[in-house]
Amino acid sequence: MNTLLSVIVIFGLLVFIHEWGHLYFAKRAGILCREFAIGFGPKIFSFKRNETVYTIRLLPLGGFVRMAGEDPEMIDIKPGYEIGLVFNAARKVSKIIINNKSKHPEALVVQVEKIDLERELIIEAYNDEGERMQYKIDNQAILVQDEQETQIAPWNRQFGSKTVGQRALAIFAGPMMNFLLAVVILIAFALFQGMPVDEAQIGDVTPDSAAIEAGLQEGDQVIAIDGQPIDTWDEMTSIIQQHPNESIVFEVERRGQSLTIPVTPSERVGQFGDPEGFVGIARPTEFSLMGSIMFGFTQTYMFMTMIFEVLGMIVTGNFSLDYVAGPVGIYNYTGEAAAMGIFVLMQWAAALSVNLGIINLLPIPAMDGGRLIFIGLEAVRGKPMDPQKEGLVHFIGFALLMLLMIVVTWNDINKFFM
Structure with missing residues (x-):
């Protein structure tokens, strides 16, 4: 259960911050972002804020930000269609009813002759008296099809209308936020746990480890191993890793005394699958x-x-x-x-x-x-x-x-x- 919770929290955070980077810089560029999604597949939770629908989907394998213009618009209104128009206080079309017009008695029903939802934002249509009229469309007008609402995307709100730099930043922002998140997490780690320092000194000692069995203690300053002088943590761990199940001799300084301590590192699988030695000691830390x-x-x-x-x-x-x-x-x-x-x-x-x-x-x-x-x-x-x-x-x-x-x-x- 702890593993599942950890996976949900970590992956949720990583995907959220990645997609938030895309969303933030896309909105800064003026791009209409239709959906901000964590996961793929069927929606299990959603809410709308301003122009964007925020969703959590069933398959937790990533996420996406759906920007206007990246995919072809799904609703296509052709000449000859009968649609319903709802107007706002400025007498601009605020809603275009594609079907089920009977559910919208307030709508003016017209027959489309010409419609431009991207650049001119106009509808030329015949009203019920046979007159050809021209109606201006609000740049945030809503299309209603099967009672599902979709905001129109004028050309200046689409991804493709933006400069190369704006689009590149909106795309690059996702990975960039992942790098920044890593920096923030590691800063927090160092503030709470302490910042590891590159000294050949024993930090915390793991119980029941080779270090405990040999008699190494926290605070021991390692001077040499097998007669080889040691100055840094990396030098010390490199020698330890090279000697799994082989006895090596630590020369340490403890409270002003010099001690010689033989240690036999245990064996574990290293980063690339090779056996390596370890003794169960942590790096020394400081707070800054x-x-x-x-x-x-x-x-x-x-x-x-x-x-x-x-x-x-x-x-x-x-x-x-x-x-x-x-x-x-x-x-x-x-x-x-x-x-x-x-x-x-x-x-x-x-x-x-x-x-x-x-x-x-x-x-x-x-x-x-x-x-x-x-x-x-x-x-x-x-x-x-x-x-x-x-x-x-x-x-x-x-x-x-x-x-x-x-x-x-x-x-x-x-x-x-x-």
């Missing part, structure tokens, strides 16, 4: 506001470099599915992090946020990076790509992503349940 802020940025950068190292393996051909995890794998890892405590869970959430940001920026169709590529090509060509061709590319990319998700999920099942 400026240091915590710096830690947030430097640790986020470190997570980025680790992810790029894995991506580099794909390019060099050294890639293995063991280096990636799908929904099942992430669910299990989140459970393990939750079991280790809130601070480990915070670091895991920050790493996931960075990962989400980077993956979304890869030049893959249907991802933010793929969309940015098309915007960049438009900037170079001086004109947009054919929308149908671009849509086809994104569709194929999405289908391939779903196929990869299935393969990775099956690999997760094999690793964890078979």
Whole structure:
């Protein structure tokens, strides 16, 4: 139950902040955002605020912001249609009733001759007396079909009407917010837990660990291991990791005394599947506001470099599915992090946020990076790509992503349940 709750909270936060980035900068650019959704599939909860419907959907596999103009408008009114018009106080059309006009006795029923809902915002139509009239449409007019309301999207409210810079920022904002979220989480981690420092000193010692059995204590300053001088935490842990199940000798300073302590590191699986040693000690910490802020940025950068190292393996051909995890794998890892405590869970959430940001920026169709590529090509060509061709590319990319998700999920099942 704790694992499920942790997954819901973390993924909900990561997806929310990502999509909120898209929403905020799209609205700043004046784009009509029809829907802000967490999840995919059928709606299980929704409410409308201003122009946007906020929804939670059944399948918690991501989210989206539906911007006007990204997809063809679903309602098409052709000449000859009979529609109902409702006017506001300024005598502009505020509602256009497509069908079920009998439910709207206040509407003026007309037969359409010409209609422009994007640029001119006019309706030319014949009234019930056969007269051809012209009606101006309010730029926030509502289309009503099957009693479902949809706000019109004039050209200046559509995604495609904005500058290349505005559109690129609205797309890039999602991953950017994931990076900023990671920084904020890690700053909070350092403020509450303490900022790890790069000293060869023993911090917290895990109960029933190799360090406890050997007699290492919190506060011990490590001078050397097997005669090799040690100055930093990374130097110390590197030697420990190289000697699983092998005795090594710590030279430490404790309250002014020099001690020699033999330690046999336990063995665990390392980052890339190789065995590595560990003794069950934590890094020493200190509390500092400026240091915590710096830690947030430097640790986020470190997570980025680790992810790029894995991506580099794909390019060099050294890639293995063991280096990636799908929904099942992430669910299990989140459970393990939750079991280790809130601070480990915070670091895991920050790493996931960075990962989400980077993956979304890869030049893959249907991802933010793929969309940015098309915007960049438009900037170079001086004109947009054919929308149908671009849509086809994104569709194929999405289908391939779903196929990869299935393969990775099956690999997760094999690793964890078979």
